[in-house]
Amino acid sequence: MASRLLLSFLLFLLISIATSSPPLLSNLKEKQTHLHFFFHDIVSGRNATAVPVTKPAAGAHPQSFFGMIAVMDDPLTDGPDRNSTLLGRAQGLYAATDQEEASLLMTMNLAFTAGKYNGSVLSVLGRNQPLHPVREMPIVGGSGLFRFARGYALARTHWFDLTTGDATVEYNVHVIHY
Ligand SMILES: *[C@@H]1O[C@H](CO)[C@@H](O)[C@H](O)[C@H]1NC(C)=O
Numbered sequence: 001m002a003s004r005l006l007l008s009f010l011l012f013l014l015i016s017i018a019t020s021s022p023p024l025l026s027n028l029k030e031k032q033t034h035l036h037f038f039f040h041d042i043v044s045g046r047n048a049t050a051v052p053v054t055k056p057a058a059g060a061h062p063q064s065f066f067g068m069i070a071v072m073d074d075p076l077t078d079g080p081d082r083n084s085t086l087l088g089r090a091q092g093l094y095a096a097t098d099q100e101e102a103s104l105l106m107t108m109n110l111a112f113t114a115g116k117y118n119g120s121v122l123s124v125l126g127r128n129q130p131l132h133p134v135r136e137m138p139i140v141g142g143s144g145l146f147r148f149a150r151g152y153a154l155a156r157t158h159w160f161d162l163t164t165g166d167a168t169v170e171y172n173v174h175v176i177h178y
Pocket residue numbers: 045046047
């Protein structure tokens with residue numbers, strides 16, 4: 001009788017541990033994922049996907065746009081063509097935070113909407129000097145399949161229209177997650 005009670009108690013304990021605790025990191029396998037996509041920053045026209053919400057500070061260095069903040073909801077596609085398969089959207093802010101040169105503070109969520117990563121998000125917080133050939137930005141976290149994510153993104157301008165300011169940027173993202 002006593003041993004049966006003990007057994008059901010242990011069983012109860014086991015079930016409550018299994019249902020109430022998140023999986024232990026030590027039981028999960030670390031994965032490394034490479035993502036490749038194109039980011040379309042469209043600032044011109046009626047269908048702009050990034051809009052400035054502040055003007056550059058008066059008297060600032062003209063090349064830096066210091067003080068400008070833009071809000072973006074930029075499409076991410078699998079190819080360089082804006083009409084290629086949509087993989088997700090880059091949603092967030094970029095701000096010109098350098099008084100001397102063009103340099104942006106990027107704070108954005110890469111919200112994936114297709115395939116395996118549909119519903120999963122990677123968060124980026126980094127420095128982006130758009131005139132440099134390659135920019136590296138840290139991946140500081142994620143959700144969904146990207147829980148506990150850490151890694152980096154490499155951004156290279158694929159196309160830039162000097163007159164409109166529209167740009168297509170190639171991204172290679174390397175993340176470690178579980
Ligand atoms: C904006 O989007 C609408 C609807 O998709 C489209 O009909 C229109 O041609 C687009 N305008 C520009 C300037 O791209």
